[in-house]
Amino acid sequence: MEERKDYGPVTIGHLVGVIIFSLILLIGLVAYNSKSPRYVLSPDESLAHISAEAKQLDAPMMAEVVISNDSLYRIIDLRSPRLFMNKHIPGSVNIPMGRLFDKEFESIFNQHERINILIGGTSAESAIAYMMLNDEGFKNIRLVSFGVDFVLTNIIAKFAPLNGKYDEERSIYNYAKIVNETPGFSIDATAAPASVEETSAPVKKKKSSGNQESGGC
Amino acid sequence: MEHKKQLRIYLLLTAVFMVLAIIMFFLPDKRVDKELSPRTLIKLYNHGNAYYSVDKVAKMIIDENPALQLVDVRSEAEFAEFSLPGAINIPLEKILEKDEHNNYVWKEYLRPEKKITVFYSNGDLKAAQAWTLATRLRMDKVFMLEGGLNNWFDKIMTPEAPKATTATPEEYAAYEFRKMAKTFFGRANAGQAASITAEENANSAPVVKKKKVVSEGGGC
Amino acid sequence: MRKFNFILIVLIAGVFSFFACNNQAAQEEIVVGQTNLANESEALVNFLEKSGDYINSAESPSLIDANDVSENGKKYLVLDIRINEDYVAGHIDGAINTPANEVLQYLELTESAAAYEKVVIACYSGQNASYITSVLRMLGYGNVYALKFGMSSWNKATASHWLENISNKFVAQLEQNGNPKNAKSALPQLNTESANAYDVLYKQAFKVLDEGLNPAKIKAEEVFADPSKYYIINYWPLEQYAVGHIPGAVQYQPKKTLATSRDLTTLPSDKPIVVYCYTGQNAAFVTAFLRVLGYDAKVLLYGANFFMNGKMKSDPILGNAFSVEKINNFPLTEGEEPSKMVVKAGLASQKADEPKAGVPVKKKKEVSEAGGC
Numbered sequence: 001m002e003e004r005k006d007y008g009p010v011t012i013g014h015l016v017g018v019i020i021f022s023l024i025l026l027i028g029l030v031a032y033n034s035k036s037p038r039y040v041l042s043p044d045e046s047l048a049h050i051s052a053e054a055k056q057l058d059a060p061m062m063a064e065v066v067i068s069n070d071s072l073y074r075i076i077d078l079r080s081p082r083l084f085m086n087k088h089i090p091g092s093v094n095i096p097m098g099r100l101f102d103k104e105f106e107s108i109f110n111q112h113e114r115i116n117i118l119i120g121g122t123s124a125e126s127a128i129a130y131m132m133l134n135d136e137g138f139k140n141i142r143l144v145s146f147g148v149d150f151v152l153t154n155i156i157a158k159f160a161p162l163n164g165k166y167d168e169e170r171s172i173y174n175y176a177k178i179v180n181e182t183p184g185f186s187i188d189a190t191a192a193p194a195s196v197e198e199t200s201a202p203v204k205k206k207k208s209s210g211n212q213e214s215g216g217c
Numbered sequence: 218m219e220h221k222k223q224l225r226i227y228l229l230l231t232a233v234f235m236v237l238a239i240i241m242f243f244l245p246d247k248r249v250d251k252e253l254s255p256r257t258l259i260k261l262y263n264h265g266n267a268y269y270s271v272d273k274v275a276k277m278i279i280d281e282n283p284a285l286q287l288v289d290v291r292s293e294a295e296f297a298e299f300s301l302p303g304a305i306n307i308p309l310e311k312i313l314e315k316d317e318h319n320n321y322v323w324k325e326y327l328r329p330e331k332k333i334t335v336f337y338s339n340g341d342l343k344a345a346q347a348w349t350l351a352t353r354l355r356m357d358k359v360f361m362l363e364g365g366l367n368n369w370f371d372k373i374m375t376p377e378a379p380k381a382t383t384a385t386p387e388e389y390a391a392y393e394f395r396k397m398a399k400t401f402f403g404r405a406n407a408g409q410a411a412s413i414t415a416e417e418n419a420n421s422a423p424v425v426k427k428k429k430v431v432s433e434g435g436g437c
Numbered sequence: 438m439r440k441f442n443f444i445l446i447v448l449i450a451g452v453f454s455f456f457a458c459n460n461q462a463a464q465e466e467i468v469v470g471q472t473n474l475a476n477e478s479e480a481l482v483n484f485l486e487k488s489g490d491y492i493n494s495a496e497s498p499s500l501i502d503a504n505d506v507s508e509n510g511k512k513y514l515v516l517d518i519r520i521n522e523d524y525v526a527g528h529i530d531g532a533i534n535t536p537a538n539e540v541l542q543y544l545e546l547t548e549s550a551a552a553y554e555k556v557v558i559a560c561y562s563g564q565n566a567s568y569i570t571s572v573l574r575m576l577g578y579g580n581v582y583a584l585k586f587g588m589s590s591w592n593k594a595t596a597s598h599w600l601e602n603i604s605n606k607f608v609a610q611l612e613q614n615g616n617p618k619n620a621k622s623a624l625p626q627l628n629t630e631s632a633n634a635y636d637v638l639y640k641q642a643f644k645v646l647d648e649g650l651n652p653a654k655i656k657a658e659e660v661f662a663d664p665s666k667y668y669i670i671n672y673w674p675l676e677q678y679a680v681g682h683i684p685g686a687v688q689y690q691p692k693k694t695l696a697t698s699r700d701l702t703t704l705p706s707d708k709p710i711v712v713y714c715y716t717g718q719n720a721a722f723v724t725a726f727l728r729v730l731g732y733d734a735k736v737l738l739y740g741a742n743f744f745m746n747g748k749m750k751s752d753p754i755l756g757n758a759f760s761v762e763k764i765n766n767f768p769l770t771e772g773e774e775p776s777k778m779v780v781k782a783g784l785a786s787q788k789a790d791e792p793k794a795g796v797p798v799k800k801k802k803e804v805s806e807a808g809g810c
Contacts, residue, residue, distance in 0.1 A: 158489025160579025184403025
């Protein structure tokens with residue numbers, strides 16, 4: 001009963017205090033959030049997502065998108081504006097890598113109407129942009145394992161993606177064969193394979209020993 | 218008087234909050250300590266220093282540059298079939314494997330503080346994914362092999378002569394280097410010459426080093 | 438002390454609000470439906486026409502001359518699709534013996550076409566190779582070629598197929614009048630249960646390659662016995678068509694007309710179609726294309742050479758006759774595996790002497806060399 005009195009009548013001092021308090025709270029909040037973009041996925045979750053590979057378009061699927069002109073898909077060109085102006089995939093939108101997190105493009109990524117296909121000069125750009133957006137929790141994005149030039153010459157001009165279902169991560173050459181048949185200095189011929197075998201072994205050994213250790217504990 | 222006292226308390230509280238807010242403003246994101254922010258990562262990529270060209274890597278291998286650590290992120294089967302000299306195999310799926318102390322396994326044998334790590338795969342894609350994860354986890358001095366092994370075989374193992382009419386001296390120099398590099402990496406007619414002494418020892422030096430690392434890991 | 442409780446609560450709430458806040462709005466994942474296409478043939482034709490329109494492009498037919506293969510063979514992957522016996526008896530140096538119906542699998546699983554400047558398919562006469570090349574081209578293998586006239590153009594010893602199949606048998610039955618094209622009708626119905634056009638294409642291509650040339654070829658005797666049973670396509674320029682053609686044959690301008698915007702839909706989907714040209718090779722390209730679309734098309738073997746070779750030789754407008762001049766004298770390699778001869782020849786030491794760094798080593802044969810060692 002006595003304590004209730006402590007609150008007393010509301011004065012201007014009270015109001016000023018509350019207003020200042022909320023203002024500061026707001027400023028702090030805005031300041032904190034402006035540090036975004038932030039990762040939503042942990043590195044392990046991120047790796048699990050990219051290992052699933054369901055979000056990767058191959059050459060025939062890209063050809064489908066370009067040829068069918070399906071409005072469900074939107075092609076996002078990650079290259080510089082200069083390269084984009086020079087030549088680009090019809091209907092694609094230019095968002096350079098460096099401006100991926102710009103506020104003006106947020107509405108393009110933060111939506112659930114269309115699927116954005118990220119494509120850059122190389123598949124690396126597509127992969128990096130995809131991981132950045134995906135790890136921030138954006139959905140409805142796809143990556144491709146080739147660059148814009150590949151689409152222009154080997155899909156749009158004519159459908160000839162070198163190997164039917166083209167994927168850059170497929171080896172084009174038979175590596176071991178070429179190396180074995182390339183004439184070399186004899187010193188390398190003996191030393192190089194040896195070092196490869198030797199270096200590969202420790203990694204495997206290490207892994208197995210590590211497992212045993214953890215199992216033993 | 219009572220009111221004045223209250224007002225003082227409120228002002229005091231306000232001041233405390235202000236200080237808290239300012240601290241908060243400068244307090245770095247807790248996750249940022251362990252991880253590079255997306256914006257910085259993209260910036261890092263855009264500076265164009267994320268790649269090592271095939272020529273550069275070939276030169277480093279030939280020079281036996283001890284700072285170079287090639288990491289093959291393809292599958293174990295692909296690695297067994299062919300890999301670049303001196304490369305170690307960490308399949309992409311296993312890149313975040315941790316040891317019993319909850320430390321990333323790669324920290325033990327990649328030694329980012331001493332070595333330059335170059336990830337490679339058949340193309341650009343897998344290497345870029347490995348690069349992104351490693352860079353996000355603040356691993357220093359990591360790079361990708363530009364164009365991957367397909368590009369390596371295009372440029373180094375099957376070099377094309379520059380066109381006589383338009384080629385610059387630099388192009389000719391690059392071609393001469395690639396021709397030399399090709400014979401360095403070729404393995405045909407093994408055991409033809411008998412002079413396998415000093416060079417062999419020099420070549421096997423990094424291997425010995427690797428073994429040490431292994432025993433260290435095993436000892437733990 | 439209630440006051441402090443109140444302040445404490447506000448404080449805690451405020452602090453929480455800093456951390457609990459996440460500015461990422463929840464997004465819904467779009468689920469891409471896997472419904473099957475309603476009209477597969479239309480989607481397939483649309484895909485083929487908008488992705489280079491191979492059969493109506495300048496690149497068709499993709500034939501390669503024996504001279505070219507002989508000169509640049511080291512840069513090419515040569516797939517020999519003849520039966521193993523004939524392959525062993527004599528083949529192009531470095532060629533790989535692959536059964537005709539396994540060429541696609543070979544390129545998908547074993548050897549990458551992109552590693553070579555060109556992939557050359559060699560058969561007896563050039564027609565089976567053309568048939569397979571056409572399908573591979575549609576699938577996106579942009580550097581595959583058929584060896585013109587097959588092994589018949591390579592060496593006299595392997596030329597029997599062409600030499601035995603040229604004649605003047607039906608030259609008397611030829612017709613000079615023009616015949617009108619059919620009215621436009623629907624495309625053949627396909628039912629591959631695919632969600633997109635490339636899947637339709639792939640399934641159809643696989644089926645066509647798996648069946649092989651047998652259901653897709655026809656001999657001139659059969660056609661001349663009753664031409665009315667077939668819708669016969671004369672795949673020649675008009676002026677040559679006017680010189681003389683199979684009775685009832687309809688002229689279709691090569692490299693232009695087999696598009697939906699032109700005359701593709703004038704082809705009947707309920708009647709066997711026979712396609713013929715001079716040598717049966719261009720017709721094999723067209724036949725493969727039509728069979729992928731679902732038409733019951735057949736290539737007339739050896740083309741006009743089979744029944745009017747003499748007229749083609751004598752008539753200045755016609756040309757394109759097969760003659761002994763087309764047969765080269767390039768070396769044949771005997772044996773089961775390319776490796777055996779290479780090792781025998783001791784090429785390894787030769788190679789060590791000459792650096793030959795400039796020549797791209799993209800060749801199959803030398804593998805075996807390593808295997809042989």
